[in-house]
Amino acid sequence: MTRHARNSTAGAVYTYHEKKKDAQASGYGTNAKRLGKDSVKDFDCCSLSLQPCRNPVISKDGYLFDKEVIYQYIITKKNEYSRKLKQYEKSKKKEEEDCIKKQMEETEKKVSLFVKKEDNIVTSPLNSFKSEEEASTSISNMAEGRDKLLPSFWIPSKTPSAENTKKEKPDSTIYCPVSGKPLKSKDLIDVKFTLVKDNEKKSLITKENRYMCAVTHDILNNSVPCAVLRPTGDVVTMECVEKIIKKDWIHPLTNQKLKEKDIIVMQRGGTGYAQTNENLEGKEARPAIQA
Template sequence: MSRHSKNNTARGHFTYAEMQMLDYGTKKQRLGRDSMRDYDACFLCLQTARDPVCCPEGHISCKECIYENILAQKQEIQRQAEQVAIQQAQEQKEQELKEELAQQIILSEFEKSQMGVLSKTASLRGKLSTDIAIPDLPLNSTDQAKGSKKRPFELDGAELDRLSKQERMNVAKAIEEEAKSKKPVLPSFWVPSLTPSNRKTEFKVTKLHTMCTATDKEHKLSLKNLVPVKFEMSVEDHDESETSNAKGSAICPICRKGFTNTTKMSILKSCGHVYCDSCCKQFIKKDGKCQTCGHKTKEKDIVSMTGEGSGFSGGGAKEARKFDVAFQ
């Protein structure tokens, strides 16, 4: 005998009815037609596109909306470039301060060693064994033939700069290692300089070009690549008194069929006219020209326009998911 519905909670798993009554867990719902934008709607403002333009991948948007989007992206790219320049300037300044400190230490140790106050083993440079052995330069052929004495050693300025820079870098590295060795092993959460989160974060550039964000797979976008969309409108039959309130709908210029979310459309990048895919295959590709304006069109200029679908299983299935954690 089955249990009563009010006492049906002693099983080892939840039933479908019990899962629907819970306020936590993963919930999903299929989106219908009302949750999808129309074929001629802008993917930015979700309204019917005003002065519609199309990107090279077939995404429609308002001319004003896409201009504002590109401008905002360019401002963000400029801000990131300025942030990177500021970070590089700070790093260069820190490096110059380290080299200056290392130069002061080298000079002070040299003065102390000359005065006999500091031994070589006690110096900071002695820990790195940065003594540079200057090789003897070979004699010239004329000097060898004459048997003359070795000419005086000469070192050019570039070599001196390289050696001094290498020595400063070694001393700066020794200073950092000595500072790290003095820090405690365990972090102190009450000291700001020793907290685990007190780390230098590097700023990374996320955008280098303006991108089209109509889909998850973004692609490059520029004002030169935008194509003005030219729909052919068909005015519905109305009385003469209602001509001012007539409503137009986009149709294919060849087969005169109205466009819907289930219609597969293609746009010609050369002129901007929109046709259905079947008419493009039968007429546009064969003739190599637009049937409306007669403009020459290549096969690579025909771009399929993408839409969100009609909400049915064959016209774009979309689901919304929500996850909540159970707190007891």
């Protein structure tokens, strides 16, 4: 018997559509959603603040930042490293002091055992064949220098099971907040966008078409792959790079010789939910429903 409706309950088989619908309604299964334009940052926005750059700079990996924002990030990371370094040096100094204190306690214990042994003029023949620990007959917690070794049970740091965790030396390298690769302020290159020539008296942020290619004057947007020329910082399209610049490897504006490393491809990254033209679908992993 054929089914006459998609939601008919007369069928004996639990179909894929019914399973998918029930999973979506019950909160089970992976939830996927196509992200729109609002979830993707513009190509001329800072990768940290997600706002249009006033003084744009680009890293060697192709990520665009506002100079003020990325410098503030670098300074914050340097201050954090200095704080962690001070804590590391303080803990290392304390560890050395504890080691010296432990050695002094062991030496003091050996001296006290030696003095006690020498004070006994008559020794028992049975105890002469036993070790120093076995020769001790006192069961007091305060005998034979154990008063200094006995931990205070009401202090958490003094309990026998509490051990100071050894801190590792902090890493002084500053990493890019997007790519995770080492980042230095001297590697940041100033970017020069070419404004679109029009007679509209509008604010730059409100304009839909703000910048154009420095060579071909093509309008730049998220759908157009772009690159930055390292010597001057001009932004050009990848089509211009492939068809014009790579023919003779000469800068079209300054006639300067270029190399492969002088062309930095701009990463058209999105927000934390998506990457432009790479993954525009957000997924949320949820428990799977069993059929």
